[in-house]
Amino acid sequence: MNRLSVSRDRTDIMGYDFADAIEHGTIVSELSVLVAKCLGMDEDFCNDIAIAAMLHDIGKLRLSEHLHKERSEAMVVEKMKYVRMHATFSRDIMKEHGYADNLLDMVYHHHENYDGSGYPSNISGEDIPLGARIIRVCDVFAALVSDRSYRKAFSENVAIELMIEEERHFDMKVFLAFLEVIHSDDYNRVRRLMHGDIAACVVSYYQDNIDM
Secondary structure (H helix, E strand, C coil): CCHHHHHHHHHHHHCCCHHHHHHHHHHHHHHHHHHHHHCCCCHHHHHHHHHHHHHCCHHHHHCCCHHHHCCCHHHHHHHHHHHCCHHHHHHHHHHHCCCCHHHHHHHHCCCCCCCCCCCCCCCCHHHCCHHHHHHHHHHHHHHHCCCECCECCCCHHHHHHHHHHCHHHCCHHHHHHHHHHHCCCCHHHHHHHHCCCHHHHHHHHHHHHCCC
């Protein structure tokens, strides 16, 4: 199991906060749209990935409550096996609510790694849906730059350095587009999200990116 995957999964094991989940989903969604636009994707794709990225972790609501309260390190491995089911749960919840198959695929595969070491299907390369490849990069970054119960947030520069160390997990064209976004003026709104201006940014985000 790679270090970045462990970090993301431990977040879920050590505690789950609904407000934090909304904030995380909004940041990942905002970043994913910006990366998709940078890659030249059309409006329909950008609208779809905005929704999929916002809902990518919704399956965690189906995880047993004890997973988020129990802090015994002896149970970490057992819990991780269950926590990894959240991608399947997310897809199932969205399917129950009538979301299109392409959104379901983005969500189901958002923990796949480009080198085939991810989950749930261990697919690799361009067999992973593009939307999932984009969400993967943005999800890892958003997790690294956020406070967790077991560590403080990494700085943006350190987060990028850590991701570069694990670059085999990412589609390089997606990762390069992500780096371009991080150094653009458009990233300022995402930065405001990460510094607590969540309410204003969420309203602005939905007005700009989601067809109501």
